[in-house]
Amino acid sequence: MTKIALQQDRLLDAIVLGRAGVDLYAREANTDMADISGFNKFVGGSAANIAVAISKLGGKTGFIGCVADDAFGGYVRGYMTEQGINLDGMMTDNSGSRTSVAFTEMKPNDCTVLIYRNKASDLTLKPEQVDPAYIAQSKMLVVTGTALSESPSREATLIAMEHARRSNTVVVLDVDYRPYSWRTDVDASIYYGIAAGLSDIVIGNREEFDMMETVLAPGNTDDDATADRFLRANTQVVIVKAGELGSKVYCKDGHKFQQGIFRVEVKKPFGSGDSFAGGLIWTLVNGGELEDGVKHGSAAAAINVSGNSCTEAMPTKEVLFDFIETREQDL
Numbered sequence: 001m002t003k004i005a006l007q008q009d010r011l012l013d014a015i016v017l018g019r020a021g022v023d024l025y026a027r028e029a030n031t032d033m034a035d036i037s038g039f040n041k042f043v044g045g046s047a048a049n050i051a052v053a054i055s056k057l058g059g060k061t062g063f064i065g066c067v068a069d070d071a072f073g074g075y076v077r078g079y080m081t082e083q084g085i086n087l088d089g090m091m092t093d094n095s096g097s098r099t100s101v102a103f104t105e106m107k108p109n110d111c112t113v114l115i116y117r118n119k120a121s122d123l124t125l126k127p128e129q130v131d132p133a134y135i136a137q138s139k140m141l142v143v144t145g146t147a148l149s150e151s152p153s154r155e156a157t158l159i160a161m162e163h164a165r166r167s168n169t170v171v172v173l174d175v176d177y178r179p180y181s182w183r184t185d186v187d188a189s190i191y192y193g194i195a196a197g198l199s200d201i202v203i204g205n206r207e208e209f210d211m212m213e214t215v216l217a218p219g220n221t222d223d224d225a226t227a228d229r230f231l232r233a234n235t236q237v238v239i240v241k242a243g244e245l246g247s248k249v250y251c252k253d254g255h256k257f258q259q260g261i262f263r264v265e266v267k268k269p270f271g272s273g274d275s276f277a278g279g280l281i282w283t284l285v286n287g288g289e290l291e292d293g294v295k296h297g298s299a300a301a302a303i304n305v306s307g308n309s310c311t312e313a314m315p316t317k318e319v320l321f322d323f324i325e326t327r328e329q330d331l
């Protein structure tokens with residue numbers, strides 16, 4: 001069994017860095033985007049989803065990001081505050097940017113997620129807006145990688161990771177690779193490489209690790225070789241997620257294990273990665289074992305993909321443990 005050493009005397013369990021925006025989910029299931037007649041509004045954005053996931057499980061969370069000075073920015077702030085998320089690190093941009101908006105179909109497979117990110121406010125976050133004292137109050141800093149895609153958010157993210165290292169705040173990188181946010185895969189792999197070197201835990205799927213290996217190991221598809229390459233510098237754990245095939249976990253000391261999925265009736269595939277990260281991180285900040293964290297993450301993801309949204313479908317601790325007790329898991 002593996003434990004991640006954390007500073008226990010911190011006010012916050014985890015601060016999540018990245019985008020918080022609006023998700024608009026199709027009212028009709030199994031309908032193409034062009035034929036959808038209406039959408040239900042929720043708070044979304046990968047980083048917000050992870051923060052809500054940890055918070056609903058009972059964790060004390062904070063957030064570093066930026067919403068626009070618009071009605072959606074106010075809506076996002078209001079919802080996250082109701083969820084108990086500390087927003088001392090959430091900025092508001094009034095330079096004409098817009099809070100990110102995602103439209104989604106509701107289909108179990110081949111489900112389109114259309115994200116409007118022209119002049120996205122989260123990417124206006126500036127390095128001077130990142131407070132090292134805020135990060136030093138947290139056991140963990142969780143970075144969602146799209147924040148690296150553009151300046152000044154890229155520099156803000158890298159300095160946040162550096163501050164975390166200096167204050168012994170454990171750093172988690174959730175790769176969260178959205179190809180349309182980047183000029184080229186080469187650019188992406190360079191910045192993700194720097195960020196991975198600053199991280200204790202790196203979580204991604206195969207497509208994301210392929211992108212990260214664009215320059216250094218083009219064509220590699222072998223998870224073991226990937227893990228060897230990324231278990232360097234500060235990185236203690238590499239997790240390769242594989243959707244319905246579960247996940248593989250690699251530790252620096254050579255220990256490795258796999259986790260299967262909890263089979264459910266899937267309503268939509270998105271949100272699985274964010275709920276997985278939420279369940280895992282909540283377990284680790286509470287002093288739990290890595291093996292239990294990955295199991296809790298898998299269960300939270302299964303619950304989420306069988307629900308009708310991302311944030312609202314994140315489980316509480318009671319729902320999570322009840323689900324695990326009553327379900328078989330594929331190993």
Ligand SMILES: Nc1ncnc2c1ncn2[C@@H]1O[C@H](COP(=O)(O)OP(=O)(O)OP(=O)(O)O)[C@@H](O)[C@H]1O
Nearest residue numbers: 205241242243246247261270271272273298301302
């Ligand atoms: N259909 C499914 N049924 C049950 N569990 C699932 C399913 N899909 C994914 N999961 C769980 O969620 C974890 C993460 O999923 P996945 O590998 O799809 O992440 P991801 O690529 O980051 O997803 P996304 O970007 O869509 O959020 C998997 O390792 C698995 O435990």
Ligand SMILES: O=C(O)C[C@@H](O)[C@H](O)C(=O)CO
Nearest residue numbers: 023044045046102113270271
């Ligand atoms: O991450 C986003 O910007 C949108 C999400 O909330 C979306 O629902 C999704 O794709 C989750 O992974």
